[in-house]
Each structure stands twice: as C-alpha cells, then as structure tokens.
Amino acid sequence: MSTGRERAASSPTVADVAKAAGVSFATAARALGGYGHVSAKARAAVEAAGAELGYRRNDVARALASGSTRSVGLVVGDIENPFFATVSRGVADVLEPEGYTLLLANSDEDPAREARAIEALRTQVDGLLIAPAASAGAARTQDPGKPLVLLDRSVNGLEADCVTVENAAGATRAVEHLVERGHRRIGIVTSGAGSSSTAQRIRGYRGALKAAGLEIDPAWEAVTPEFTPTGARDAALRLLGAPKRRRVTAVFATDNFMTHGVWLAARELGLKVPDELAVVAFDDIDWLTLVDPQVTAVVQPVMELGREAGRLLLRRLAEPGAKVRRVRLGTELVVRASSG
Amino acid sequence: MSTGRERAASSPTVADVAKAAGVSFATAARALGGYGHVSAKARAAVEAAGAELGYRRNDVARALASGSTRSVGLVVGDIENPFFATVSRGVADVLEPEGYTLLLANSDEDPAREARAIEALRTQVDGLLIAPAASAGAARTQDPGKPLVLLDRSVNGLEADCVTVENAAGATRAVEHLVERGHRRIGIVTSGAGSSSTAQRIRGYRGALKAAGLEIDPAWEAVTPEFTPTGARDAALRLLGAPKRRRVTAVFATDNFMTHGVWLAARELGLKVPDELAVVAFDDIDWLTLVDPQVTAVVQPVMELGREAGRLLLRRLAEPGAKVRRVRLGTELVVRASSG
DNA sequence: CTGAAAGCGCTAACAG
DNA sequence: CTGTTAGCGCTTTCAG
Numbered sequence: 001m002s003t004g005r006e007r008a009a010s011s012p013t014v015a016d017v018a019k020a021a022g023v024s025f026a027t028a029a030r031a032l033g034g035y036g037h038v039s040a041k042a043r044a045a046v047e048a049a050g051a052e053l054g055y056r057r058n059d060v061a062r063a064l065a066s067g068s069t070r071s072v073g074l075v076v077g078d079i080e081n082p083f084f085a086t087v088s089r090g091v092a093d094v095l096e097p098e099g100y101t102l103l104l105a106n107s108d109e110d111p112a113r114e115a116r117a118i119e120a121l122r123t124q125v126d127g128l129l130i131a132p133a134a135s136a137g138a139a140r141t142q143d144p145g146k147p148l149v150l151l152d153r154s155v156n157g158l159e160a161d162c163v164t165v166e167n168a169a170g171a172t173r174a175v176e177h178l179v180e181r182g183h184r185r186i187g188i189v190t191s192g193a194g195s196s197s198t199a200q201r202i203r204g205y206r207g208a209l210k211a212a213g214l215e216i217d218p219a220w221e222a223v224t225p226e227f228t229p230t231g232a233r234d235a236a237l238r239l240l241g242a243p244k245r246r247r248v249t250a251v252f253a254t255d256n257f258m259t260h261g262v263w264l265a266a267r268e269l270g271l272k273v274p275d276e277l278a279v280v281a282f283d284d285i286d287w288l289t290l291v292d293p294q295v296t297a298v299v300q301p302v303m304e305l306g307r308e309a310g311r312l313l314l315r316r317l318a319e320p321g322a323k324v325r326r327v328r329l330g331t332e333l334v335v336r337a338s339s340g
Numbered sequence: 341m342s343t344g345r346e347r348a349a350s351s352p353t354v355a356d357v358a359k360a361a362g363v364s365f366a367t368a369a370r371a372l373g374g375y376g377h378v379s380a381k382a383r384a385a386v387e388a389a390g391a392e393l394g395y396r397r398n399d400v401a402r403a404l405a406s407g408s409t410r411s412v413g414l415v416v417g418d419i420e421n422p423f424f425a426t427v428s429r430g431v432a433d434v435l436e437p438e439g440y441t442l443l444l445a446n447s448d449e450d451p452a453r454e455a456r457a458i459e460a461l462r463t464q465v466d467g468l469l470i471a472p473a474a475s476a477g478a479a480r481t482q483d484p485g486k487p488l489v490l491l492d493r494s495v496n497g498l499e500a501d502c503v504t505v506e507n508a509a510g511a512t513r514a515v516e517h518l519v520e521r522g523h524r525r526i527g528i529v530t531s532g533a534g535s536s537s538t539a540q541r542i543r544g545y546r547g548a549l550k551a552a553g554l555e556i557d558p559a560w561e562a563v564t565p566e567f568t569p570t571g572a573r574d575a576a577l578r579l580l581g582a583p584k585r586r587r588v589t590a591v592f593a594t595d596n597f598m599t600h601g602v603w604l605a606a607r608e609l610g611l612k613v614p615d616e617l618a619v620v621a622f623d624d625i626d627w628l629t630l631v632d633p634q635v636t637a638v639v640q641p642v643m644e645l646g647r648e649a650g651r652l653l654l655r656r657l658a659e660p661g662a663k664v665r666r667v668r669l670g671t672e673l674v675v676r677a678s679s680g
Numbered sequence: 681c682t683g684a685a686a687g688c689g690c691t692a693a694c695a696g
Numbered sequence: 697c698t699g700t701t702a703g704c705g706c707t708t709t710c711a712g
Contacts, residue, residue, distance in 0.1 A: 353704095407707090
C-alpha cells in the first residue's frame with residue numbers, strides 16, 4: 001500500500017509545492033498567492049506542482065500574515081424576516097464578486113446578543129455591516145475597530161456610513177393616503193420603537209395626523225414588545241377589539257411582521273377589509289399581492305439597501321479615511337385594494 | 341497631548357498584557373485564552389491588565405495556532421427562500437451557543453457557484469453544512485477535507501452525515517389526499533429535478549398515481565428550469581392553460597416557490613380554488629394561511645431540519661470517526677380549504 | 681503552576 | 697525576477 005514516499009496526510013503547504021517545483025519558497029508563494037513577479041516558467045512549474053499535490057491556500061494563515069481576512073460580517077435582527085433575508089442577498093451580491101465571504105449573525109433584536117455577535121465577528125472580518133437593534137445600543141458602544149456600516153437603522157451619535165430609507169416620509173405618505181380616502185380615526189400597529197427606522201415611521205404617522213388636523217390618540221397606537229407576527233397580532237387584537245363607535249377605521253402597520261399580525265387580527269375579528277378596516281403596510285412583501293384584497297404598501301428598495309450598504313463598505317475598505325457617507329433611499333406608495 | 345508612554349495605536353496583544361501584568365507571556369496567554377492552569381493571583385493580575393488595555397483576542401491568530409476556527413460554513417440555494425432562511429436559523433440556534441460563528445454562502449442552485457463557495461469557505465471553517473444544488477454536483481467532487489453534513493438533500497455516492505425529510509412519502513400522501521377527494525387528473529408543478537428532494541417528491545407523485553391506478557401523463561408535469569416563483573408561474577400557466585376538458589383538476593406543487601407560481605397562475609386564469617382547481621403544496625409557509633382559501637400543505641419540520649443538521653455537525657466535530665448518520669424527518673399533511 | 685521557545689502557513693520587506 | 701528571513705498573535709509542547 002505504501003510507497004514509502006507520501007507526505008503527511010494533511011494539506012500540502014507552500015513549502016511542499018516549492019520543493020516539488022524546484023523553486024524557492026518565496027517564488028512558490030508568489031505564484032500560488034498571485035502577487036509579486038514570477039517568470040512564466042517558474043509559474044508554470046509551481047502551478048503544475050501545486051495541481052499535482054492538490055495545494056489549496058490556507059486563508060487563515062493568509063489572513064494572519066496579511067492583516068486582511070477578505071470576509072465581512074453581517075449582523076441582522078432575524079434572518080427569518082424576509083426583509084433581512086433580502087438585505088443579506090443584496091449585500092452578498094455586491095461583496096462576493098469582490099472575493100469577500102459573508103459571516104452572518106442574528107441579534108434577535110437584542111442589544112446584548114448584538115454585542116456578543118459583534119465581539120465574535122470583529123477579529124475575523126475586514127468590515128462589519130450592522131442593522132442595529134436599538135439606536136442607543138450595542139453598535140455604538142462596541143466599536144469593533146473595523147470599518148462599519150449601519151444598515152436600515154442609524155445610531156444616535158455614531159459617525160458611521162449608513163444606508164436607510166425615507167422612513168418618516170414614507171409613513172407620512174401612507175397616512176396621507178388614508179386621510180385622502182376619508183379616514184379620520186387612523187391607528188398604527190408597531191413594535192416598540194427601539195430601532196431608528198420604526199421610531200421614524202411612528203413619527204411620520206403622528207406628523208401626518210397632525211398635519212391633517214386630526215387627533216393623535218394614544219389608544220390608537222398599538223405597540224408590541226415582541227418583534228414577531230404573533231406579538232403584532234395580539235397588539236392588533238387589542239386595537240381592533242374596541243367597540244365599533246370608537247374603533248379606528250384604518251390602520252398603518254410599520255413593517256411586514258406587523259402587517260402579518262394585523263391581517264390575522266382582522267380575520268379573527270371578522271373585520272372586512274377595506275370596508276370595515278383599511279390597511280396600509282410599510283414594506284412590500286410577497287404575500288401582500290397574494291391575499292384578497294391585495295394590500296396597499298409603502299415599497300422600499302430592500303435589495304438595493306443591501307447592495308448600497310455593501311458598496312459603502314467596499315468604499316470604506318478601499319479608502320478608510322473617506323468622509324462618512326449617509327445614503328437615504330426613497331420609498332413609493334403602491335396603492336392596492338386594502339386601502340379602499 | 342503625548343505622555344510619551346502610549347503603545348502603538350493598534351490592538352494590544354498577549355505580550356502587551358503580559359508585560360503590564362508583570363507575568364510571563366505564557367501565563368498571560370493561558371489566563372486570556374482560558375486554558376491550562378493559572379493561579380488565582382496571576383489570573384487576577386492578567387485580567388486587570390487586560391481590561392485596562394482593552395485586550396481582545398485575535399481569533400485569526402488563534403485559529404492558525406490551534407487549527408480550529410470555531411466557525412462553520414453553510415451553503416444554501418438562496419437565503420431569500422424562506423425555507424433556507426428558517427433552516428439557517430435552526431443551524432445558528434444550535435451552533436452559536438457552542439461558540440461557533442456561521443459563514444453563509446448562496447449557491448443560487450448552481451453547482452459551479454456551489455463549488456466556488458465550498459472552496460472559499462473550506463479553510464476558514466471547522467465544518468461545512470451544504471444543501472447540495474444537484475445530487476451529482478459540487479458537493480461530491482469538492483471534498484473540503486473537513487467534516488461535512490448534507491442538509492435537506494443527499495448526494496449519490498457521498499458517504500456523509502445527512503438530514504432530509506420523507507419527501508417521497510410526503511408527496512405520496514399529498515396526492516393520495518387528492519385522489520380521496522375524487523380527483524383523477526392530477527398535475528404537478530416542479531422545478532427540474534436537480535436536487536434529490538425534488539426528485540423524490542416527483543417520484544412520490546408518480547407512485548401515488550400509479551398506486552391509485554391512474555394515468556401518468558407527461559403533459560401533467562409542468563417543469564420549470566428556474567427555481568423562482570415567476571418560473572413556476574410560467575410553467576403553471578402552460579399546465580393550467582389547457583382546454584378545460586383536458587385540464588387537470590388538481591395540482592401538487594413541490595415547494596413553496598412552486599406553490600407561489602401556481603397561485604399566481606390560477607388567479608391570472610381566473611380559476612376558482614378549490615372548485616375548478618384543487619391545490620396541495622409541499623412545504624408550509626406563512627402566507628398559505630393568509631390567503632383565501634387557505635392552502636393544504638405537507639408540513640415539514642424546517643427549523644428542526646436545520647437544528648438536526650447543526651447537531652450532526654457538532655457530533656462529527658467532536659467525534660470525527662463516528663459512523664455516518666442519516667436522519668430522516670417525518671412530514672405531516674395539513675388539510676385546509678384549497679384541496680376542496 | 682509558570683516560563684521559554686517552537687511553530688501554525690502565509691505575506692512582505694529587503695537583498696541580490 | 698528570485699531568494700532569505702522576519703514576523704502576524706496565538707497555542708502548545710517541554711522544562712523547570
């Protein structure tokens with residue numbers, strides 16, 4: 001079985017290839033690593049020897065020696081939220097072609113877990129993309145000492161590249177639309193305003209009511225501490241369970257989980273949409289056009305949000321001293337049947 | 341500004357902490373790294389110095405020295421597919437508590453991209469989880485030389501730990517249900533059978549028809565090469581656009597993208613579900629209970645699939661020589677309104 | 681329990 | 697263009 005000449009079972013290293021190719025360690029390293037100058041002849045010899053031995057570069061060693069890992073970390077609230085799934089895809093689409101690998105972590109919208117994720121990721125990546133759970137939270141205090149871009153949400157007092165959408169304006173537009181349709185009692189179903197984007201949507205909602213000369217009734221603001229469809233359902237049930245005469249005739253849901261909850265609650269209560277309850281959602285998502293009636297929504301460019309964040313990170317990686325850039329993406333109200 | 345005593349701006353290393361704590365390099369390394377024996381006194385000194393200087397372990401260096409990265413790679417078809425999003429979450433849920441970081445890559449169901457992803461990940465991880473794009477593809481030829489577990493799909497001739505669901509049985513049950521409801525012309529909307537799970541579902545469909553003594557008509561099998569809802573819609577349109585007399589009265593969709601396509605096509609053609617068309621889906625997904633009528637589905641334990649895969653990898657990491665284990669998870673048919 | 685020293689596999693000066 | 701030689705920051709023998 002044994003010819004008595006095999007190497008150890010583990011992967012061949014640059015030194016092994018160099019020996020086999022009959023060149024110096026440095027030459028082999030250069031040819032294999034694709035840097036510096038190597039003559040065509042030497043390169044050919046090294047490549048042949050490399051292929052023969054089945055050489056494969058050790059990225060960990062390369063990272064330690066070069067100081068760059070060629071990977072980036074992404075911390076999202078919950079990868080099961082289609083919003084973040086799409087964002088991740090956008091990020092991957094711009095970073096992978098540049099040779100970066102994506103490291104993913106879920107924060108579960110919890111600043112403590114977010115902090116742990118940042119800590120676990122910081123030394124293994126060249127840069128970090130974070131959708132901060134709370135605007136006062138971990139992302140600010142955890143300075144990873146690496147390029148960082150904030151995604152979808154900003155953090156008070158943190159001077160970092162940031163991509164968001166026009167949350168307040170989008171929310172305002174949604175509510176204006178409801179006002180135009182004749183609604184006077186307009187509620188909102190939202191998660192606790194931990195994230196800046198949610199906070200801004202709430203602000204946009206209130207601003208639009210005020211601008212229309214309408215009352216702002218705390219009883220119309222259903223807040224769930226849980227960032228889940230069932231949490232949203234419970235909150236919506238409380239809001240919509242009010243006696244008909246005091247009940248809101250329209251509701252604005254601040255994100256796709258909230259919309260899901262509203263939809264469940266309306267069905268449970270037997271409220272006819274849009275006749276008994278008009279609905280406008282923030283964030284478009286597949287099923288909004290699959291249900292009947294289809295749901296009116298503030299569409300945000302989710303994939304582009306991820307892409308742009310990726311681009312910002314790429315730029316900062318290339319140019320660490322560049323001026324902080326804050327990109328704000330527009331939204332669009334797409335009117336469908338649920339708003340009457 | 342300068343007291344003339346600061347260190348370089350970069351992160352402090354074990355050596356810096358050792359010096360500050362007045363102990364040897366090795367002692368500091370042990371205390372900081374949490375291994376070996378260190379006296380309480382020395383540990384306290386090191387910890388104080390570490391906190392003072394803001395020491396943070398460099399995981400890349402640790403990985404190179406120890407040979408273990410404490411991270412694992414996950415290659416999925418498309419993180420935007422809710423199925424994979426949930427799987428990822430399941431994997432993360434079991435691996436993160438063990439201190440592993442998750443590296444994510446999308447293969448876009450393309451063996452070539454899958455191969456590239458495996459290659460990019462292999463040296464940076466302790467183990468790999470892969471949902472192989474094709475049963476003949478990359479996962480087999482790319483031997484990463486690291487523990488590997490197959491997720492949701494198996495690969496012919498690859499002796500590796502594997503978690504799947506009972507695809508054929510689930511599909512058979514779905515079709516039997518349709519037969520019980522009196523259907524005789526039952527179609528299928530599916531992606532090309534690149535993956536083992538899809539292939540098995542198609543097999544289950546055919547098997548059930550045969551067992552019921554029904555015809556197996558190739559014209560009833562709508563196949564899309566694209567693994568997307570729009571691809572599925574196009575295929576479904578062709579299937580359902582047939583003249584009424586020859587048209588199928590029921591359709592089985594092999595996964596959630598296919599179901600989405602069927603739903604779109606049925607609406608476009610104005611087919612009333614379930615009266616003019618009964619629908620059964622493989623894989624339950626949120627919106628199936630949000631639409632009207634609600635969709636009957638073969639429910640698979642998606643989160644558990646991810647968790648179990650994570651557990652298998654953990655086991656193999658701990659015990660590399662263990663016997664290959666193949667886990668098969670059960671499914672359950674949940675009857676709702678779409679099947680009549 | 682502590683210390684010294686040898687690497688992990690590669691990149692990056694620096695000479696030639 | 698090629699070769700030599702330090703490290704990168706940590707884990708891990710091996711002695712004491």
